[in-house]
Amino acid sequence: MSVLQQPIDAIKLLPMGGPGICNIAITNVCNAKCDFCNYARDKMFVKERLWVDYDRMCQGLDILYERGIRYVTLVGGEPTLHPKLKEIVAYTVNKGMRPSIVTNGSRLGSALINELKTSGLKTLFISIDSPSNEEHEKNRGLPNVCDRIKEANQQCKRLGIKTIASVTINKLIEDFPKLLDSLKELGFETVNFAYPKRVLNSSALSFSQTSELINYSTDELVQALEKIKSLKGEFRILNSSESLAEIVRFVRQEKQIYSCVGGYKYFYVDYHLDIYRCDYWPTKIGSIFEFRDRPFVRDGCTKCMSGCYRDASVLIHPAVSVGDALADLRQGKLLSAMGHLGKRSNFLSLKTLVQEWSTLKKLAKTHSQGDL
Numbered sequence: 001m002s003v004l005q006q007p008i009d010a011i012k013l014l015p016m017g018g019p020g021i022c023n024i025a026i027t028n029v030c031n032a033k034c035d036f037c038n039y040a041r042d043k044m045f046v047k048e049r050l051w052v053d054y055d056r057m058c059q060g061l062d063i064l065y066e067r068g069i070r071y072v073t074l075v076g077g078e079p080t081l082h083p084k085l086k087e088i089v090a091y092t093v094n095k096g097m098r099p100s101i102v103t104n105g106s107r108l109g110s111a112l113i114n115e116l117k118t119s120g121l122k123t124l125f126i127s128i129d130s131p132s133n134e135e136h137e138k139n140r141g142l143p144n145v146c147d148r149i150k151e152a153n154q155q156c157k158r159l160g161i162k163t164i165a166s167v168t169i170n171k172l173i174e175d176f177p178k179l180l181d182s183l184k185e186l187g188f189e190t191v192n193f194a195y196p197k198r199v200l201n202s203s204a205l206s207f208s209q210t211s212e213l214i215n216y217s218t219d220e221l222v223q224a225l226e227k228i229k230s231l232k233g234e235f236r237i238l239n240s241s242e243s244l245a246e247i248v249r250f251v252r253q254e255k256q257i258y259s260c261v262g263g264y265k266y267f268y269v270d271y272h273l274d275i276y277r278c279d280y281w282p283t284k285i286g287s288i289f290e291f292r293d294r295p296f297v298r299d300g301c302t303k304c305m306s307g308c309y310r311d312a313s314v315l316i317h318p319a320v321s322v323g324d325a326l327a328d329l330r331q332g333k334l335l336s337a338m339g340h341l342g343k344r345s346n347f348l349s350l351k352t353l354v355q356e357w358s359t360l361k362k363l364a365k366t367h368s369q370g371d372l
């Protein structure tokens, strides 16, 4: 998609709240054994090892595009185990969507990185669990993966692929400033924190009810979230301050400000190619092939703290309000339209966008040079 086509497409999508996002689990197979995840190779949760079929995946991507999805995050299991990963990335890019991959980094050898670059990938999220390489490798069950991640970061930097450390908040991180030092040492410049997941009700297995690493009391988790918030000036942290504050309110069971866009602007597709509003939700919308005709879900849900859905909801809140206002204006409902635009949450979200501008600008620059 050309430089001009992107903003034109975004304007076209504004009446439906702007471009949407979808996480797609292209396999349920993983080569790691993270304590806080039920995809782990040594747990018995994966009954049938599955990789999504490439041709069906492409048909599904066509439907996602029609429904306004422009950002696709390929997850797993471990997505680099999918034999057609680079073809899926290339199809997504050619379709006009921006793919990213979340990986444990174990298979990020030079050849794969070059192939992903050729396919048009611009963003890689690489998981890190601890300030200590040794503890990280032990939790992952992936010896020497930190060396590989360090080399991958260097190669990605040379090729213009943005890498972002993806860190699940867990008890291996006793010292957050130390974690940021270790991320720098590994070659990261940006980090995104995932909030611990004790339960998911969809087919996604990236949670654990039994792991002590993510067994937090309210006070402990609030303390960790506040610490991350306090470090935003020290390192490029993608989670916005407003989003961290919303999650603190969630943990404390206080009133939520931002309705989640899961089911409207954000979705989860699993390794059966079934689509859910999010990974927390127990019932699927249907097969991805039925999604073309299914209504969006907008019920103001704030039931969970699934990070990508909740963090995105804060940032795209104003775009959703503009879409709602435009819909009302088309029906001549001027007062209602003004109500959408005048919501306090919009001002808070816009303030956040201004505060986060330097991070977003940096990421947008990566997009335009080859995307985030």
Ligand code: SF4
Pocket: 030, 031, 032, 033, 034, 037, 038, 039, 040, 041, 076, 077, 078, 103, 104, 127, 140, 206
């Ligand atoms: S967190 Fe990722 S790498 Fe670890 S077991 Fe789960 S899917 Fe595999």
Ligand code: SF4
Pocket: 260, 261, 262, 263, 277, 278, 279, 280, 281, 301, 302, 303, 304, 305, 306, 309, 310
């Ligand atoms: S709040 Fe949680 S359960 Fe509700 S839509 Fe968002 S991600 Fe799904």
